[in-house]
Amino acid sequence: LNAGKFCTTDAMASSGLFFKDGKKRIDYILVYKKSSPQVEKRSTFEKNLRAEGLMLEREPAVTNSDIMFVKIHCPWETLCKYAERMNIRMPFRKKCYYTDWRSKTMGRLLKSWLPRNPMKLDKEALPDLEETDCYTAPFSRARIHHFTINNKDSFFSNSTRSRIVHHMLQRTKYEDGKSKMGINRLLNNGTYEAAFPPHEGSHKSRHPIKTHGAQNHRHLLYERWARWGMWYKYQPLDLIRRYFGEKIGLYFAWLGWYTGMLIPAALVGLFVFLYGLFTMDSSQVSKEICEANETIMCPMCERNCTLQKLNESCIYAKVTHLFDNGGTVFFAIFMAIWATVFLEFWKRRRAVLTYDWDLIDWEDEEEELRPQFEAKYSQVERVNPITGKPEPFQPFPDKLSRLMVSVSGIFFMISLVLTAVFAVVVYRLVAMEQFASFKWYFIKKYWQFATSGTGVCINFMIIMSLNVVYEKVAYLLTDLEHPRTESEWENSFALKMFLFQFVNLNSSIFYIAFFLGRFAGRPGKYNKLFNRWRLEECHPSGCLIDLCLQMGVIMVLKQMWNNFMELGYPLLQNWWSRRKMKRGGQLMEHKISLPQWEKDWNLQPMNLHGLMDEYLEMVLQFGFTTIFVAAFPLAPLLALLNNIIEIRLDAYKFVTQWRRPMPARATDIGIWYGILEGIGVLAVITNAFVIAITSDYIPRFVYAYKYGPCTDQGYRQEKCLKGYVNSSLSVFDLSELGMGYSGYCRYRDYRAPPWSSTPYEFTLQFWHVLAARLAFIIVFEHLVFGIKSFIAYLIPDMPKDLCDRMRREKYLVQEMMYEAELEHLQRERKKNGKQYHHEWP
Secondary structure (H helix, E strand, O other): OOOHHHHOOOHHHHHHEEEEOOOOOEEEEEEEOOOOOOHHHHHHHHHHHHHHEEEEEEEEEEOOOOOOEEEOOHHHHHHHHHHOOOEEEEEEEEOOEEEEEEEHHHHHHHHHHHOOOOOOOOOOOOOOOOOOOOEEEEOOOOOHHHHHOHHHHHHHHHHHHHHHHHHHOOOOOOOOOOEEEEHHHHOOOOOEEEOOOOOOOOOOOOOOOOOOOOOHHHHHHHHHOOOHOOOOOOOOOHHHHHHOOOOHHHHHHHHHHHHHHHHHHHHHHHHHHHHHHHHOOOOHHHHHHHHHOOEOOOOOOOOOOOOHHHHHHHHHHHHHHHHHHHHHHHHHHHHHHHHHHHHHHHHHHHHHHHOOOOOOOOOOOOOOOHHHHHHHHHOEEEEEOOOOEEEEOOOHHHHHHHHHHHHHHHHHHOOOOOOOOHHHHHHHHHHHHHHHHHHHHHHHHHHHHHHHHHHHHHHHHHHHHHHHHHHHHHHHHHHOOOOOOOHHHHHHHHHHHHHHHHHHHHHHHHHHOOOOOOOEOOOOOOOOOOOOOOOOOOOOEOOOOOHHHHHHHHHHHHHHHHHHHHHHHHHHHHHHHHHHHHHHHHHHOOOOOOOOHHHHOOEEEOOOOOOOOHHHHHHHHHHHOOOOOOOOOHHHHHHOOOOOOHHHHHHHHHHEOOOOOOOOOOOOHHHHHHHHHHHHHHHHHHHHHHHHHOOOOHHHHHHHHHHHHOOOOOOOOHHHHHOHHHHHEEEHHHHHHHHOOOEEEEEEEOOOOOOOOOOOOOOOOHHHHHHHHHHHHHHHHHHHHHHHHHHHHOOOOOOOOHHHHHHHHHHHHHHHHHHHHHHHHHHHHHHHHHHHHHOOO
């Protein structure tokens, strides 16, 4: 809201946006309890705030007599002083871009043919939202005449005002002593209950957006961004940045970019799935399995399993073909390249945003030390190389020992995850015998599906339970390290949470992909766990169906749970707060409308992790989308659908359910970019192993070119796989089981028949397949890594036109500052000349 447009009325003062006089805008809110014993610290702190130039006004809460609000206003002189001290860039002249005739012609064509941006804000109807498309320079009181100041009340935006006040709150003392300062310490010791900038009014309004008197940025964000009806429209990133700050703006810019890049990945994955669907009935492998009426398979469990015909696996074979077909290798390569293109183009997008948001020359301020770090190492000091002042210092031996303890804790928690996975494996071994002898015919017939399905559900419950433990352990280990600053603490905590949750989510998937059925042995010589439970085998159609089931269930349930917790939990908490106020009867008896600061107090504070939970959820999803995408091509489509909902969930939560966070600045997404790059590298390796080991692509390839009926043609056709199923099944003499069976059964392996001179030894085809698998892994990884590196080399981190604009702007700014200084000197000279001429007589 533009404060200059409002009259000084009691109604405006009671709205919660101004002091009682209706003129001074509230820039920050402090909340404390009257019963708090920290009266002296609070009194000293507020006295020092006034000495720094801030204006304070107290107001008791309407619904709780023990709560007191301190409203803070930063006047013009103080804003100017700290804007200069904080090196804040402010506009001083409209931008003008030099473009040649080709650019002008292309610009006209694009404007005439491209559709209008559905999220473009109407600047004529909303003049106070007109983007400051101006050249900017660090603010200086000595050169204040250079800057475009039409209205002192609106020159500094609300987010800038809040940031300046927060800067002052962080550096104001409450006691004598070099470390006795800052609002964070006062929040930690209970002097204040909360500190936050106020929202710009209600997110809902009966007035239309274009009505100036009723319009506010929060209402506009709700109408144009947070409503569910806006799901198909672009995000108003400039408005998000202006209201919530650059750090949150970059998160939503990254989330929107990631969601947009998922569209081609989802389309290609859907095409691969549909290709498998349309070729399912014509697949030679599926045909042979479905028509194998006489082929008897060996029992797949120890006691309760009966002999089954191969054609009973017909449905499994067709479903497996949906995910394991000719497009699998292409899609794996495509997704590896997609991940590189996504990250490289995000760097370009980030460069454009940092330029548009005046972050190119911005450097983060020297952070203050964490109180816990100061308290621990107050006796050991050194000179800070940045500030030149003495500060507490953590000795290297102590730092190393604490780091080793933290690393040991990480490995212990990872071993706990592996223990949980081992417990699920034991469950599957026990359950398959029980399901194979189940009374229900459907369960007895599809006992493998029942075993896998229940195992996935149990594994998901273990995952969600361990996530609660991991968060507490990550807190404990991070605090044990005693990080020096808050950003170091956040990075360390984020890395631990990612490692814990990544291993927790993916360990069972890795087991199914690379270990299930690999060490089961053969009929007559099965390997057993603890000499009791026979290890699980893959289904006659392969293990890929188990991997798809594991990924699909965990991915869908995890995303549904996250969406519920993100929106449902704050909604329930806010509903309970309103219910408690209604029980008090104060609002109903006096018909009092709560002021804005008290409405904000009743909202939920932004969680202690900041954006860590939001990034962590999306980065883990990125891992699901890329690491095992060869086994589950629908993962990008599920991620796309989830993210369309996620953007509106996060928008609704930030606008309506949370207090307004402090508008922080940032130039990138921090440690998460490095984690994304690591996931991209891991994705290439895992997809190579999935195609080579888990999928039947390599055995089919070797058979088609070496053992099939058309090896002389030099190329692979579907008819070249004729006889592949029979070739991939070995023969076993049932009489060797000692279970009363006679005759022969088949099992998945490449071993010599019982009548051979070397019965049950690996055949030459086995070694051919093994060599082809190893060769494929090496060729695939080198090919994909080569393509990724070449693409990363071709795509510059910053667009060329942006580099040209930055160089030209730097030149023009110097010229304009020089011209503005000359104009100012000339005006002063004329003014002084007139005054001298007037006084001469």
